[in-house]
Amino acid sequence: MAEAVSDDGFVVFDRVQKSYDGETLVVKDLNLSIAKGEFLTMLGPSGSGKTTCLMMLAGFETATHGDIRLGGQPINNIPPHKRGIGMVFQNYALFPHMTIAENLAFPLEVRKMGKSEREEKIKRALDMVEMGAFGGRRPSQLSGGQQQRIALARALVFEPELVLMDEPLGALDKQLREKMQFEITDLAHNLGITTVYVTHDQTEALTMSDNVAVFDDGRIQQLAPPDLLYEKPENSFVAQFIGENNTLEGIVTEITGDTCVVRLDDGEELDATPINVSKVGERTKVSIRPERVEYNKERLQEGAHTLKAEVLEFIYMGDIFRTRLRVAGNDEFIIKTRNAPDVERLQPGQQIEIGWLPQDCRALDA
Amino acid sequence: MSDMTDTGGPVLAADGTPLKRSLARALRRQKMRALMLIAPLLLFILISFILPVADMLYRSVQNGIVTETLPRSVVALADWDANSGDLPSEAVFAAMAADLKDAAAAKTHTKVGTRLNYENPGISSLFRKTGRKAKKFDVENGGPWKEALIDINKGWGDPDNWRTIQTYSPPVTAGYFLNAVDMRVGPDGAESRPESEQIYMNLLKRTLWMSLTITVCCILLAYPVAWILANLPMRQANMLMILVLLPFWTSLLVRTSAWKILLQQQGVINDILVWIGLVDDSARLVIINNQFGTIVAMTHILLPFMILPMYSVMQTIPPTYLRAAKSLGATDWTAFWRVYFPQTIPGIGAGSILVFILAIGYYITPALVGGTKGTFISNQIAFHISSSLNWGLASALGAILLAVVLVLYWAYDKIVGIDNVKLG
Numbered sequence: 001m002a003e004a005v006s007d008d009g010f011v012v013f014d015r016v017q018k019s020y021d022g023e024t025l026v027v028k029d030l031n032l033s034i035a036k037g038e039f040l041t042m043l044g045p046s047g048s049g050k051t052t053c054l055m056m057l058a059g060f061e062t063a064t065h066g067d068i069r070l071g072g073q074p075i076n077n078i079p080p081h082k083r084g085i086g087m088v089f090q091n092y093a094l095f096p097h098m099t100i101a102e103n104l105a106f107p108l109e110v111r112k113m114g115k116s117e118r119e120e121k122i123k124r125a126l127d128m129v130e131m132g133a134f135g136g137r138r139p140s141q142l143s144g145g146q147q148q149r150i151a152l153a154r155a156l157v158f159e160p161e162l163v164l165m166d167e168p169l170g171a172l173d174k175q176l177r178e179k180m181q182f183e184i185t186d187l188a189h190n191l192g193i194t195t196v197y198v199t200h201d202q203t204e205a206l207t208m209s210d211n212v213a214v215f216d217d218g219r220i221q222q223l224a225p226p227d228l229l230y231e232k233p234e235n236s237f238v239a240q241f242i243g244e245n246n247t248l249e250g251i252v253t254e255i256t257g258d259t260c261v262v263r264l265d266d267g268e269e270l271d272a273t274p275i276n277v278s279k280v281g282e283r284t285k286v287s288i289r290p291e292r293v294e295y296n297k298e299r300l301q302e303g304a305h306t307l308k309a310e311v312l313e314f315i316y317m318g319d320i321f322r323t324r325l326r327v328a329g330n331d332e333f334i335i336k337t338r339n340a341p342d343v344e345r346l347q348p349g350q351q352i353e354i355g356w357l358p359q360d361c362r363a364l365d366a
Numbered sequence: 367m368s369d370m371t372d373t374g375g376p377v378l379a380a381d382g383t384p385l386k387r388s389l390a391r392a393l394r395r396q397k398m399r400a401l402m403l404i405a406p407l408l409l410f411i412l413i414s415f416i417l418p419v420a421d422m423l424y425r426s427v428q429n430g431i432v433t434e435t436l437p438r439s440v441v442a443l444a445d446w447d448a449n450s451g452d453l454p455s456e457a458v459f460a461a462m463a464a465d466l467k468d469a470a471a472a473k474t475h476t477k478v479g480t481r482l483n484y485e486n487p488g489i490s491s492l493f494r495k496t497g498r499k500a501k502k503f504d505v506e507n508g509g510p511w512k513e514a515l516i517d518i519n520k521g522w523g524d525p526d527n528w529r530t531i532q533t534y535s536p537p538v539t540a541g542y543f544l545n546a547v548d549m550r551v552g553p554d555g556a557e558s559r560p561e562s563e564q565i566y567m568n569l570l571k572r573t574l575w576m577s578l579t580i581t582v583c584c585i586l587l588a589y590p591v592a593w594i595l596a597n598l599p600m601r602q603a604n605m606l607m608i609l610v611l612l613p614f615w616t617s618l619l620v621r622t623s624a625w626k627i628l629l630q631q632q633g634v635i636n637d638i639l640v641w642i643g644l645v646d647d648s649a650r651l652v653i654i655n656n657q658f659g660t661i662v663a664m665t666h667i668l669l670p671f672m673i674l675p676m677y678s679v680m681q682t683i684p685p686t687y688l689r690a691a692k693s694l695g696a697t698d699w700t701a702f703w704r705v706y707f708p709q710t711i712p713g714i715g716a717g718s719i720l721v722f723i724l725a726i727g728y729y730i731t732p733a734l735v736g737g738t739k740g741t742f743i744s745n746q747i748a749f750h751i752s753s754s755l756n757w758g759l760a761s762a763l764g765a766i767l768l769a770v771v772l773v774l775y776w777a778y779d780k781i782v783g784i785d786n787v788k789l790g
């Protein structure tokens with residue numbers, strides 16, 4: 001990860017560091033390249049440095065070390081109002097003393113745009129978010145979702161090439177949030193603008209993005225498209241943070257090419273794919289997604305290791321069954337099964353055998 | 367119950383009484399209890415505030431003393447035409463003699479003299495001197511009274527004095543108010559006083575102008591302070607807040623006296639200016655006992671009343687607005703002026719109303735550091751209350767001040783809207 005990033009990205013973070021107090025680094029050696037038109041999400045727990053990165057890009061924070069480039073130009077010393085980056089804030093930050101139309105006119109007025117051109121752009125932007133009839137209202141007269149759309153329209157009305165969004169859907173209820181997720185991605189792709197989106201909600205990150213950068217401890221832990229991120233996490237933090245995950249701890253006993261054997265702490269053995277384990281005898285955390293665990297023997301691969309498990313709890317969730325098992329001393333082993341007519345509903349106390357394809361079982365760092 | 371409502375009659379409660387009446391009865395206890403709780407305060411305000419204000423307002427037009435002391439003369443004078451230039455008839459003089467005899471016995475003749483002296487300086491001696499001899503008047507057999515009274519004091523031969531008595535004989539008069547706006551009742555009704563006697567309108571204008579200056583000074587000084595307070599971390603803001611509130615813990619008199627020490631000609635500021643050679647020792651600046659001194663001292667004293675509402679409004683403005691403005695392409699100044707400043711207007715409004723209304727009625731500070739040129743109308747009111755004892759005029763001046771404040775308040779409500787005022 002320490003290798004220098006390619007220079008051809010539209011937005012480039014080149015060995016960027018940030019410290020507020022001169023003692024600890026909030027962002028440690030950040031290297032990131034975002035292509036033009038890409039929708040990139042910075043995902044991570046709070047305090048992971050993702051918002052700081054966004055603020056550095058917007059110009060509200062200065063990088064302690066390193067270069068940030070936009071379209072090839074270093075922007076470290078350019079004040080925020082000259083960067084021409086659209087931004088959507090967490091609480092929308094719509095100016096309460098202006099009407100919706102005045103809010104949208106603001107970025108155009110400060111750019112000294114003529115009145116007719118201004119009105120045309122405002123109209124187009126409002127129509128784009130389907131809020132054409134609301135120009136005369138004040139922000140306080142709109143619902144949360146409507147304010148969200150206006151904030152989006154305001155960030156786009158001056159046609160920036162890059163838009164930053166800082167947890168813009170955090171204040172909305174679940175249904176509205178899901179609706180807005182699609183609207184934002186649609187809009188971003190249709191307009192072809194580059195978007196950097198910050199969130200701590202992994203579902204949001206997975207459904208919206210072209211690429212997701214998972215932040216932790218001031219570093220990017222993994223940068224990948226959503227499907228790779230979910231199915232092929234590169235380290236145990238990403239495996240844990242994205243989606244639901246089962247972890248079994250053990251020691252690598254055998255590595256042959258792209259498979260390895262892990263002896264769990266209670267002596268059981270299982271097949272896994274080595275990801276960031278390199279030698280025999282190393283401790284590892286084995287990660288398996290709940291929906292990839294199979295207990296129907298007929299569907300298991302020939303010769304695969306199986307483990308004994310005891311059913312502790314069976315939860316009916318409608319579309320799926322969620323079953324909690326005790327596996328190799330781990331009481332929190334979850335499996336998810338699709339609700340289909342031929343699927344057996346397990347009973348608490350039942351003893352079963354479980355297994356999985358070796359490629360779904362990833363041996364990660366301990 | 368439901369079939370009752372179906373018939374269209376009044377809705378009845380379970381026991382058959384109309385629902386409205388039983389609701390009123392149920393609420394009556396609550397209302398009584400609420401009233402009992404606020405009763406002490408209500409009584410206190412009524413007795414110590416509303417009644418005195420009403421009484422003082424009434425005093426500004428009250429004029430019963432003339433008819434009460436000179437009842438017969440007032441009736442007799444009613445027919446006299448003051449503009450004829452003639453003296454009133456013998457009947458009027460006889461009535462006056464009888465009234466004066468009674469008044470002298472009751473020792474009220476000097477009071478009516480004092481009252482009329484406000485309107486016609488010199489007339490009080492007429493009553494005082496005549497009163498001394500009036501005790502011996504033989505009302506039934508004496509006369510003719512015209513000659514007798516003029517003989518005692520030539521003033522009775524002056525139609526102007528009679529005009530004053532006639533003009534101020536009704537129990538209610540506009541005289542105090544005319545006086546308060548530098549007018550008087552002349553032969554042709556209300557007229558302006560000569561330039562040299564005009565005091566109050568100029569004083570009122572000066573009071574308004576100086577209050578406005580003080581308010582503007584307060585806005586200019588308080589805005590940055592409030593901004594710093596609102597943007598500092600909580601801890602330092604609280605520290606600074608104590609400094610803002612510190613003046614409240616010091617006596618007003620002490621603070622004003624401190625300004626006297628600083629500003630006087632042999633004071634700290636002049637000494638420093640002379641010492642560094644900016645000002646010649648023989649030409650020390652006069653910066654106290656004039657308008658400048660009053661404005662400086664009152665701005666200092668009223669500053670917290672401006673800072674506090676501004677601070678509480680600024681505190682509610684999230685910093686993201688400024689960031690949003692900048693991200694949309696605004697320079698620091700545009701972001702401040704177009705986005706931040708408009709949102710602080712409610713605070714400026716609240717502070718301005720507070721400071722202006724406090725300033726317009728201020729008394730102690732102008733009295734101490736205002737000299738003659740820097741005093742306010744309230745100082746003149748105090749003078750009439752405690753020195754000249756012309757309470758009617760003091761009341762009229764007070765009523766005008768009250769009216770001015772109410773008019774300004776109304777205008778403010780029309781322009782800015784009182785709903786936009788935020789005190790916290």
